[in-house]
Amino acid sequence: MITNSSIANKSKKSTLQSAKKKLSPYVYLSPTIILMTVLMLIPIVMVILYSFKDNVIMNKNPVFAGIKHYVDIIKDGTFHQAIYNTLYFTVMSVIFHFVLGLSFAMLLNTKVLKPATKSLFRVIYVLPWVFTATIIAILWRLMLNPNGIINYMLTTANIVSNKIEWLSSTQFALHALTYINIWSGYPFFMISLLAGLQGIPAELYEAATIDGANTVQSFRYVTVAKLKPIIVSMAMLDFIWTVQQFPLVWMTTGGGPIHATEMLSTYTYKLAFSSYNFSQASASAVIVLILSMCMALFYVKNQKAGD
Amino acid sequence: MSSKPFKQIITKVLIVIALLIGAVYAGFPVLWMVVCSFKPNPEIFAYPPSFISETFSFDAYKAIFMDSAKVRFFINSYLVSLLVTVLTLFVGILAAYGISRYEFKLKKPLNMLIINVQAVPPITLLIPYFSLIVALRLYNTYFALIFTYMVFTLPYAIIMMTGYFNTLPKELDESVLVNGGNSFISLWKVLVPISIPGIVSTGIYTFMQAWNEYLFALTLTKTNEMRTVPIGIQLLMGQHSYEWNQMMAMSILGCLPVLILFLFLQRYFIAGMTAGAIKS
Numbered sequence: 001m002i003t004n005s006s007i008a009n010k011s012k013k014s015t016l017q018s019a020k021k022k023l024s025p026y027v028y029l030s031p032t033i034i035l036m037t038v039l040m041l042i043p044i045v046m047v048i049l050y051s052f053k054d055n056v057i058m059n060k061n062p063v064f065a066g067i068k069h070y071v072d073i074i075k076d077g078t079f080h081q082a083i084y085n086t087l088y089f090t091v092m093s094v095i096f097h098f099v100l101g102l103s104f105a106m107l108l109n110t111k112v113l114k115p116a117t118k119s120l121f122r123v124i125y126v127l128p129w130v131f132t133a134t135i136i137a138i139l140w141r142l143m144l145n146p147n148g149i150i151n152y153m154l155t156t157a158n159i160v161s162n163k164i165e166w167l168s169s170t171q172f173a174l175h176a177l178t179y180i181n182i183w184s185g186y187p188f189f190m191i192s193l194l195a196g197l198q199g200i201p202a203e204l205y206e207a208a209t210i211d212g213a214n215t216v217q218s219f220r221y222v223t224v225a226k227l228k229p230i231i232v233s234m235a236m237l238d239f240i241w242t243v244q245q246f247p248l249v250w251m252t253t254g255g256g257p258i259h260a261t262e263m264l265s266t267y268t269y270k271l272a273f274s275s276y277n278f279s280q281a282s283a284s285a286v287i288v289l290i291l292s293m294c295m296a297l298f299y300v301k302n303q304k305a306g307d
Numbered sequence: 308m309s310s311k312p313f314k315q316i317i318t319k320v321l322i323v324i325a326l327l328i329g330a331v332y333a334g335f336p337v338l339w340m341v342v343c344s345f346k347p348n349p350e351i352f353a354y355p356p357s358f359i360s361e362t363f364s365f366d367a368y369k370a371i372f373m374d375s376a377k378v379r380f381f382i383n384s385y386l387v388s389l390l391v392t393v394l395t396l397f398v399g400i401l402a403a404y405g406i407s408r409y410e411f412k413l414k415k416p417l418n419m420l421i422i423n424v425q426a427v428p429p430i431t432l433l434i435p436y437f438s439l440i441v442a443l444r445l446y447n448t449y450f451a452l453i454f455t456y457m458v459f460t461l462p463y464a465i466i467m468m469t470g471y472f473n474t475l476p477k478e479l480d481e482s483v484l485v486n487g488g489n490s491f492i493s494l495w496k497v498l499v500p501i502s503i504p505g506i507v508s509t510g511i512y513t514f515m516q517a518w519n520e521y522l523f524a525l526t527l528t529k530t531n532e533m534r535t536v537p538i539g540i541q542l543l544m545g546q547h548s549y550e551w552n553q554m555m556a557m558s559i560l561g562c563l564p565v566l567i568l569f570l571f572l573q574r575y576f577i578a579g580m581t582a583g584a585i586k587s
Contacts, residue, residue, distance in 0.1 A: 021409075024490060028405030029417065031398045032461065039458040040424055043435035050434065057438050107326050112319045121326050123570070124334045130565045131337075132519035134537035135558040138544075139340050142551055147352040149339060156355075183336070244428040247521035251541060265430045272434050273526065285431040296426035300419065 044289070050282035057278040069283035079284070081259050082267040089178050089263065090242040094235050096182040101189025102231075106223075108190075109197045122194075129187035137251030140180045141167065170260040173253050177261050181248060189234055196230045197223070236299040240292055264288050344368070344555035351551045367556035376531055380539030381560070387449055387535060388517040391456045395513045396506060398457070399464030404494045406465070407472035408480065421462045429522050432458065440527050451527040452535070456520055460513045467512070471505030472498060508575040511568050518565060536561040 026033075051069055053062040073079050104125050108118055131139070143150050144166035151163045166176040200222065208218040224231075246265040249255060255266035268288060272281035343351055345363050371377045406414065436455055445451040475498060483493035499506070521537045528534055534542065540561060543554045 022411065025405040025409035025411045025414075028401045028409075032402040032465065035398065035457060035461060036420070036424065039455065040427065040432075043432050043439065044427070046435035046438070047431055057434075104329055107322060107329065110322050112315070112322055113326075121330060124330045126569070127333055127337050130569055131558070131562050132521070132537055132565075134521055134540050135562060138540060138554050138558060139336055142343065142351070142555070143336060143339060145352065147354070149356050152354070152356055183332075240426050244430065246430060247537070250521075265428070268430050269433070269522075272437075278434055278438075282434050285428075285434055288428050289431040292426045292428050292431075293423070296423050299426070300422055303422075 047282045047285050047289075050279055051286045054279055056282065058276060062279070065279065069280045070287075072280060073283055073287065078259050078262060079267060082262045082264050085174055085261060086243055086263045086265075088174060089181065089245070089261075090239055092178045093181045093185060093242045094238045097186045097189045097238055098231065098235060100182065100186040101193050101234075102227075104186070104190045105193040105197055108194055125190060126187045128184045131184065133184070133245075133247035134251055136180065136184045137248050140176075140183075141252060144176055167253050168257050170257050173257060173260045177249065177252055180252065181242070181245065184248070185238065185242070189238070192230055192234055193227060196227045200226045232302060233299070236295065236302065240295045240299065243292065243295070244288070264291075340555050340558060344552055344559055346552050348548075348550060348552045367550075367552035368560075370550075370553055371557055371560065377539060377557070379532060380534055380536045380557075383449070383532075383534065384518060384536040384561075385564075387452050387456070388514050390449075390453050391460055391517040392510050392514045394453065395457055395460040395464045396510055399461055399468050399509065400494070400499065400506070402461075402465045403468030403472050404490075404498065406469045408477065408490070421465055424462045425459070429459070433522060433526055436523065437526055446527065447529045447533050449533070452520075452524060455523045455527065456517050460516050463516070464509050464513055467509045468502070468505060471502055471509075475501065504575065507572065511572060511575055514568070515565055 050056040052065060052067070054065040054068075056062045108122050108125065110118070128136070142148060145151075146163045146165050150166070151160075154160045155163065164172060166172050204222050204226070205218055208222050213221065244265060245263065246269065249261060249263050249266050250269070253261040255262040255270065264284070265288070268281050268284040271277050271284055275281075342358055344367050345365070346357075347362050347364060347366060350357070350362065406418065432455075440446050440451045440455070445454070479501075480490065480493035480497050483497055484490065488496075519537065520535070524535045524538050528538070531542070536557070540554055540557050543550045543557065
């Protein structure tokens with residue numbers, strides 16, 4: 001009798017425990033689940049609903065508008081310009097972030113200098129990354145001002161004859177903006193690639209030399225091959241982030257002059273908070289979301305393939 | 308025989324030259340910012356430009372510290388960033404513990420969600436946030452910023468902390484469970500104390516994200532009393548004149564917390580930066 005009841009008790013206790021164990025992870029995750037529902041799922045549903053209605057936010061009872069806003073956007077020439085600008089800005093940024101990041105990382109990984117010298121250079125090279133986009137925007141507006149230091153240096157060196165309106169001419173603004181973004185973003189690549197370089201065992205290079213590889217070959221078959229997973233995932237993350245870049249564009253050119261630097265983000269922002277056309281802005285926001293999600297799927301797929 | 312050391316010297320010289328060119332590319336704009344913050348405003352665009360101004364002065368810094376409205380930007384930024392960091396760490400550590408230590412049905416989809424959430428563009432969330440925050444009467448409050456910032460700080464914190472907890476053996480917290488403690492105690496008494504390096508990395512990264520945020524701060528606050536530093540700098544671009552020297556001084560003051568954290572806690576920073584790209 002006694003043994004029976006104690007066994008029953010035990011099994012009762014263990015089912016209770018296993019139920020508790022099943023529930024525990026959800027208890028730990030509940031604050032996150034609640035926050036993500038309120039901050040992510042609900043807003044995304046909202047913005048999708050907004051994009052199919054007329055006059056949301058401004059009108060208390062908006063009516064259903066179908067895909068009108070999407071059609072309007074897809075027909076809008078400014079939107080096409082924004083897509084082109086965003087792609088140019090993003091692709092050039094990612095390419096040069098990678099090129100500069102890898103070059104600087106390899107320089108900093110050299111064996112011919114003392115560690116103290118290298119860490120001094122490393123701090124200088126990381127500097128652009130400690131500044132927030134607003135500060136970077138203001139600093140470069142100062143430097144690229146027609147009367148600023150860049151034009152002074154270029155005219156003094158006789159590279160250009162006239163002062164150039166870097167950020168307010170349709171000819172130069174997009175390139176200047178892309179240059180600024182390249183300057184501000186390469187440290188992120190550099191630090192990751194440097195960590196990756198330090199993880200490549202010296203024996204691999206020795207083995208390559210013994211096999212008769214020259215410098216270019218050992219760069220191609222050892223350095224690049226070993227860093228490839230980092231390079232691919234950094235490039236994808238950078239692509240996703242750069243497509244979304246808003247503050248730098250907004251604070252340097254505001255998308256101008258005459259849409260010369262209009263990006264998907266500034267285009268959407270202006271629709272919402274300059275024209276108060278929240279419905280059309282929502283449609284644009286949904287398009288940006290779909291583009292980003294496609295990139296994210298690629299990223300996750302790539303990460304999985306690497307596992 | 309002497310060709311080998313000669314070749315080495317040439318290599319060294321070339322590397323140093325390349326490093327110096329790179330340092331000018333990276334560092335000159337920053338140096339120029341510092342130089343301009345010590346100039347009187349009319350001299351900013353003087354021709355030819357001067358490096359060490361004859362009228363070297365701290366006036367720009369004084370103007371910021373003497374103006375309570377400008378000091379307020381800094382107080383707001385510190386307050387919001389610190390609160391976001393504390394809340395993110397708390398919620399993130401709980402979630403990371405759940406993901407790291409338990410097997411459950413929704414684990415995979417939840418993981419996928421957390422990774423994908425990072426790719427959602429802030430501009431997409433901005434419009435619904437604006438209408439939610441206005442509807443909840445939170446427009447132009449600290450709460451509006453703290454609450455919305457967590458959408459992008461939390462996923463990263465969870466990923467970093469889960470990765471850190473995964474490196475710690477499960478036996479550590481199981482010993483607490485065997486001795487009659489519950490999992491909550493084992494988390495805070497055992498795991499958290501030995502995870503300080505991971506928590507510091509995550510905390511620094513979270514603080515930085517919050518400190519630098521621009522879009523939500525621009526849209527969800529309105530009065531100068533609620534503005535943070537990134538918006539405050541922009542407000543110095545007045546309608547009549549640009550106070551360039553003050554903007555530069557405020558930029559330097561604005562990047563100080565991040566710069567100081569970086570200089571003293573470099574390895575934590577680098578751990579945070581590389582966590583996203585390098586898988587162990």
